[in-house]
Amino acid sequence: MIDFPVSTIVHRRLPKEAFYKHLHLSAALKSSFVSDVGEISVANSLTKKNLNLEKETDTKEILLLAIILKKRAFDGKILEVIARQNPHKLVFLLSYEQEARLAVYHKKLYYSAWMSEDDIGLTLSGETLDAIWDNLIRQVALHSPSVEQRTESLEQQLKHQGEIDRLNKLIKKTEAAAWKEQQPKKRFTLYTKLQAYKQQMEEIAHGKA
Known part of the structure; x- marks a missing residue:
């Protein structure tokens, strides 16, 4: 309404x-x-x-x-x-x-x-x-609760929302690539990237970024 x-x-x-x-x-x-x-x-x-x-x-x-x-x-x-x-x-x-x-x-x-x-x-x-x-x-x-709850300026909130959206896209893309990858070494590299993206997401969610 x-x-x-x-x-x-x-x-x-x-x-x-x-x-x-x-x-x-x-x-x-x-x-x-x-x-x-x-x-x-x-x-x-x-x-x-x-x-x-x-x-x-x-x-x-x-x-x-x-x-x-x-x-x-x-x-x-x-x-x-x-x-x-x-x-x-x-x-x-x-x-x-x-x-x-x-x-x-x-x-x-x-x-x-x-x-x-x-x-x-x-x-x-x-x-x-x-x-x-x-x-x-x-x-x-804003559509992420972790961003909406942060007591900071509008510009900072928009920046963090944009970063979350970017990381979500990267996570989905990397997960899909990891599932398709057959070579163990390349798959390991993709999983390493995936964990790094998720860690960045956690840091934003907990106000550390």
């Missing part, structure tokens, strides 16, 4: 053609936009005023942009272009049939997992829009 205050609800549909005409898109991305995107609407607008916040911050407005997709395999570069060319901070709610996922752009594009529309969740936490924005990024980008 996306638990935003009633005062932030907008539900304003944006004409797709008018929307993408204001973006600097390559021909390929414009074609993807037309073929992949169904509807776009501003679901919520978060501001200092409608959230009754006291402090002024660099972040002036955060928009929850709801996008209904025509197909699940959506070109994420479109979201990057929208986010980079928009003056507001944007959280994307992507929907396809009965599934949904969240996305947010912060130096790079981060996604949540696809899940049932009923299971999608976002909550507001923080005393300023800057803090609220950081916590929205955390909710979308």
Whole structure:
């Protein structure tokens, strides 16, 4: 459940053609936009005023942009272009049939997992829009409990999440290679690498990296 205050609800549909005409898109991305995107609407607008916040911050407005997709395999570069060319901070709610996922752009594009529309969740936490924005990024980008529980800056958390994701890929790739390898010496080398990757993972999980 996306638990935003009633005062932030907008539900304003944006004409797709008018929307993408204001973006600097390559021909390929414009074609993807037309073929992949169904509807776009501003679901919520978060501001200092409608959230009754006291402090002024660099972040002036955060928009929850709801996008209904025509197909699940959506070109994420479109979201990057929208986010980079928009003056507001944007959280994307992507929907396809009965599934949904969240996305947010912060130096790079981060996604949540696809899940049932009923299971999608976002909550507001923080005393300023800057803090609220950081916590929205955390909710979308972080998916390892060991990282979520660390009391450190957003940038450090994202760095450690990225390292965990990289190590998970290496572990899966190395395990698969070790199972297929027939030569004992090469298999031993792969298992040695595998143990090193797992050790690095443990160090991150226990806050030693």
